[in-house]
Amino acid sequence: MTSTSSAESPDSISKELAGIALAMQTERTGHAPKAVTVVAGPETVVVTLHEALTPAEKLLARNAAGAAKVEEYHRALFAVSCDELRQEVQRLTGQKVREAAVVVEPATGAIVHAFTSGTLVQIFQLEPRG
DSSP: OOOOOTTSOHHHHHHHHHHHHHHHHHHHHSOOOSEEEEEEOSSEEEEEEETOSOHHHHHHTTSHHHHHHHHHHHHHHHHHHHHHHHHHHHHHHSSOOOEEEEEEETTTTEEEEEEESSOOOOOOOOOOOO
8 A cells, every 4th residue: 555645635535445444344254345435534534334244144133132243243353353444544644543443233234433533423324315
């Protein structure tokens, strides 16, 4: 990867991080998310992997016990693999990441990664339009 200036625009940071997150998720799980959205602000970066669950995970998540297992799996996966994505966030933003968290929504298949520099992050996932 090439070195990127911290003066790079939030849009270009978001685009590059989306590609990195897509590649990492695909490599880790063997399943590519349908889409990746990245919102990069001055103190936070939020990465959303849309429809990131495999067909088997979607089936498992149809009941509460299965959904809990899917969440537990993705939290564990994030715990052991977030350092690489954290380093990319730091490289692209030029800022140290203080905190990293993951939220898994088994009902929609969304996985949200949040990287912050000390701020409180609240995530609201909206219903699709239509």
